[in-house]
Each structure stands twice: as C-alpha cells, then as structure tokens.
Amino acid sequence: MSTNGSVIRCSIDGKEYLAKAGKYINDVARENGVYIPTLCNVIGIHPQGACRICTITVNGRMMTACTTPVAEGMDIKTNTSELQDLRKSIVELMYVEGNHFCPACEKSGNCELQALAYRFQMMVSRFPYTFPKRKIDARNPKLVKNYNRCILCKRCIRAIKDEQGRSYFAFRKRGHKVEVGIDVDLGKFISDEVAQKAMDICPVGALIKKEQAFRIPIGKRKYDKTPIGADVESHHV
Amino acid sequence: MENQKPIIATASLAGCFGCHMSLLDIDDRILNLIELVEFDKSPINDLKKFTRHCDIGIIEGGCCNSENIHMLKEFRKNCRILISVGECAIMGGLPALRNGIPIRECIEEAYWQSPSVKGHNPEMILPNDQELPMLLDRIYHCHEIVKIDYFLPGCPPRADLLYDALVSIITGTEMKLPYEVIKFD
Numbered sequence: 455m456s457t458n459g460s461v462i463r464c465s466i467d468g469k470e471y472l473a474k475a476g477k478y479i480n481d482v483a484r485e486n487g488v489y490i491p492t493l494c495n496v497i498g499i500h501p502q503g504a505c506r507i508c509t510i511t512v513n514g515r516m517m518t519a520c521t522t523p524v525a526e527g528m529d530i531k532t533n534t535s536e537l538q539d540l541r542k543s544i545v546e547l548m549y550v551e552g553n554h555f556c557p558a559c560e561k562s563g564n565c566e567l568q569a570l571a572y573r574f575q576m577m578v579s580r581f582p583y584t585f586p587k588r589k590i591d592a593r594n595p596k597l598v599k600n601y602n603r604c605i606l607c608k609r610c611i612r613a614i615k616d617e618q619g620r621s622y623f624a625f626r627k628r629g630h631k632v633e634v635g636i637d638v639d640l641g642k643f644i645s646d647e648v649a650q651k652a653m654d655i656c657p658v659g660a661l662i663k664k665e666q667a668f669r670i671p672i673g674k675r676k677y678d679k680t681p682i683g684a685d686v687e688s689h690h691v
Numbered sequence: 692m693e694n695q696k697p698i699i700a701t702a703s704l705a706g707c708f709g710c711h712m713s714l715l716d717i718d719d720r721i722l723n724l725i726e727l728v729e730f731d732k733s734p735i736n737d738l739k740k741f742t743r744h745c746d747i748g749i750i751e752g753g754c755c756n757s758e759n760i761h762m763l764k765e766f767r768k769n770c771r772i773l774i775s776v777g778e779c780a781i782m783g784g785l786p787a788l789r790n791g792i793p794i795r796e797c798i799e800e801a802y803w804q805s806p807s808v809k810g811h812n813p814e815m816i817l818p819n820d821q822e823l824p825m826l827l828d829r830i831y832h833c834h835e836i837v838k839i840d841y842f843l844p845g846c847p848p849r850a851d852l853l854y855d856a857l858v859s860i861i862t863g864t865e866m867k868l869p870y871e872v873i874k875f876d
Contacts (some may be wrong), residue, residue: 549782556875557778557846558785563876572873578781578842583832585783587791672876681870 464528473524480508480519483532489683490532491541491570493657494607495520504607505548507541507570538574545570546579553585553602554658560667561659563675567605568658569682594641596649597661604634604660613655614648616640622652634660697746697861700770701733704759705786705830706752709847710777711735714749716850724854727861732769741769747860748772750839752779754831755786758824767837772860774841775833776853778875781842783830790829798826846876 458476465471466488473482478501483490494505503521510519511531519532531537548554548567556562588601610623611634622644626635644652646663653663672678703711711734717724731745732738748770754760767773778784789797802808802817833839841860843852852872859866 553788555778555785555788558788559876568875571875572870575868575873577844577873578775578834582835583782585787585790585829678874679871 462524462526464524464530466530467532475525476523478520479522479524479530482524484686487687488532489686490519492520493566494609496609496613499613502608507544509537509540542574542576545574545576546581548605549579550581550583559659560662563678565659566657566682569677573681594636596644596664597652598664599636600660601633603658605658607657609655610652610661614652696729698731699728699747700731700745701749702762702766703734704752704762705755706779710751713847713850714853717854720854745770749774749776750780750833751776753783753833754836756824756826760836763833763836772840774843775839776843776848778846780833781844783832787830794826794828845874
C-alpha cells in the first residue's frame with residue numbers, strides 16, 4: 455500500500471502517469487489534461503460524490519473520480535462507450551426529475567447541467583418526464599430559490615458559509631422529498647457578494663440573485679460556443 | 692423524376708411558430724431545399740389537408756388540446772418519418788409550465804383574474820363554444836402520444852440544425868453535429 459504523499463504510477467486511458475498517492479483521480483486527470491465530466495464537484499471544496507457523473511472504471515470496477523484517491527497500479531478508464539452512455543443517462547434522469555425549462559431559465563447558457571447535455575449531445579431524454587409540482591421561494595432579500603431546478607448537489611451547502619463557518623443553506627425533509635432550503639434568519643443578512651457567489655456556485659438555475667438575470671446576451675454566455683471541459687482539455691495538448 | 696421528390700409536411704401544435712420561423716432562417720438555402728423536396732400540408736403553403744402520403748413530417752409544439760392530438764395522429768398516419776422540432780414538441784416547453792396547475796385555475800386566471808381581464812368580464816363567461824377544442828389536463832409532448840423518429844432540440848432549433856437534418860434524411864448521409872447547433876434555448 456502506498457502512503458499519502460508518496461509518488462505512485464497509474465494509467466489513465468492507457469497512458470501512464472505519476473501522481474501523489476491520496477490525490478483524487480479527478481484532480482490527477484485534470485492536471486494531466488484529461489477531462490472527466492463532473493457536476494456536484496467544485497475544485498477546492500471537499501468532494502461529495504452525489505451526482506455520479508464522474509463515474510470511471512478502476513481496474514474494471516465503477517468508481518466516482520471525485521472521491522476515489524489514486525493508488526499504485528490503478529488502471530483507470532474515463533471514456534468508454536459504456537461510461538459515456540451512463541453519464542448521458544444520469545443527465546437525462548436529472549432533466550426528467552425536475553422542471554428544467556431551459557428557454558425560460560435565467561441560468562440558460564451558463565448552466566452546467568445544460569452544458570453537459572450539450573456535450574453529450576442529448577436530443578431528448580429517454581425517460582418519461584415527471585413534471586413534479588415544486589415551489590419557488592423568493593422570501594430572501596437577495597436570492598430566489600427555485601426548487602424546480604435544484605439537483606441536490608449540495609454545492610451551496612458545502613461552499614457558502616458565513617464568517618463563523620455557519621452554512622446559509624441546508625438539507626431538509628427526507629427521501630424523495632429532500633430539498634435545499636435557505637436559512638430564513640441567517641439568510642436575511644446575506645451580502646451581495648455572498649449571494650453572487652451562491653448563484654455562481656449553483657450548477658443550475660436553482661439559486662438566482664435578484665435583479666441579475668439575462669445580463670449576458672445569447673451568444674456570449676459561458677457555454678454558448680465553448681463546451682464544458684474544453685479548458686481542461688486545451689490545457690495539456 | 693418530378694414526383695420522386697420527398698414530400699414534407701409541417702405543423703405547429705401548441706407552439707409559437709418560432710420553429711417555422713427558424714426553418715425560414717435557412718435563408719437562400721431554402722432554394723436548395725425546394726430543389727430537393729415538395730411541401731404538402733403546411734402553414735408555409737397554407738395547405739390545410741393532406742393531399743398524399745408524405746415522407747417527412749415536422750412537428751412543432753406539444754399537445755395542449757384535443758385538436759392537437761388529432762392533428763398529431765393524422766401526421767403519424769400520413770408521414771413515414773416524424774420529427775419533433777423544438778423544446779415544446781420534445782418536453783412541452785413553456786406551455787408545460789401549467790402542468791401541475793388544475794385546469795379550472797388556469798382558465799379562471801386567464802378569463803377572470805389576470806389584470807388585463809379583471810372587471811371586463813362581469814358575466815363571468817368562460818369560452819364554451821362546442822367548436823372549441825377541449826383543453827387537456829396538462830401538456831403532452833409528442834412522443835407521449837405517437838412514435839417520433841427524430842428529435843431536434845432548441846428554442847427554436849438553429850436553422851443550421853434543421854437544414855442539416857433535412858438534407859441528411861433526404862440524401863441518406865450522416866448528420867454533422869457541431870457544438871453550436873445543439874442548444875435548448
């Protein structure tokens with residue numbers, strides 16, 4: 455067994471790489487210009503493994519790249535046709551699970567879920583749409599929480615805290631009723647800066663900063679011309 | 692040779708005609724398209740009924756009333772290949788925002804409550820003419836009602852996507868799908 459910090463040898467898609475043991479597979483791949491699609495993962499924040507988009511195979515077994523540390527002798531495959539279809543099916547499931555009306559969404563063009571659908575060339579979901587009845591909570595002075603679009607990635611819960619380390623957001627309810635709520639009391643004191651950060655950290659349009667929508671014209675938004683992951687892939691060519 | 696051209700029919704169900712506009716957005720390539728195909732029932736030539744069996748049917752919009760369902764089934768019967776075009780046909784689109792709201796509530800909002808009608812309908816009349824098609828309980832996207840062969844997303848689908856899809860089907864070539872053409876808005 456390799457200890458954390460020692461250098462190990464692993465193979466990603468048939469190419470050999472050296473990496474520090476204990477680093478997550480996703481980070482090692484990124485540093486070497488291999489893009490593994492992620493959705494719930496944020497660089498610099500402790501990984502969650504919630505969305506399973508980053509599923510890869512290690513020695514033939516499926517694992518999440520964001521939570522699995524590299525180890526000596528790992529044979530990692532990131533892009534087999536089976537994995538591609540699995541990832542696409544997860545995105546398709548998310549599309550039918552909530553109410554993702556892209557044409558009417560403030561986040562359209564900057565949305566990571568949508569960007570993954572573009573990258574995977576999703577023309578239609580293979581699953582039946584559920585059209586759940588969900589609410590929109592606009593009580594917070596700075597943020598609108600749209601439950602129709604939330605994919606429960608916990609990015610806001612993990613990344614957005616106040617000075618004392620308290621989270622503005624939290625899970626409530628259980629099972630299929632689980633949702634991310636804004637702390638009503640703490641949320642009253644949310645600054646413009648933190649509200650903007652919350653909107654940016656949300657991969658979909660579930661957190662929208664008030665009076666901010668549709669500022670960037672179509673054609674100039676983040677994923678209008680550049681596929682998600684292109685920055686990683688162009689890094690090491 | 693003339694009658695061997697593929698025949699296209701189009702329809703707008705619960706849509707906004709934006710997808711048809713996008714089809715016109717292929718600009719001068721429409722002259723190439725006219726060389727390749729003939730149009731049958733379509734709002735573009737204003738033919739109201741099918742005059743023959745068609746090769747390609749293009750459906751814009753989902754189904755919000757009984758007439759839409761009837762029309763969609765007619766298209767399936769009369770078209771060899773049926774294509775769902777745009778977000779409304781694929782997943783209901785903006786009309787589907789009413790899914791989950793009781794139909795009575797929607798109608799009362801539209802004819803009694805909304806600011807533009809409030810006070811202007813003292814007899815509280817709701818449209819009830821027998822000629823009017825019945826509203827459905829929710830929006831049904833096309834592949835819930837009939838089999839759909841291809842899907843072209845977008846709101847509207849980019850003109851290039853529509854043109855390339857039609858040319859690919861007609862000439863039997865594989866479709867190129869550059870990143871910029873698949874968009875949901």
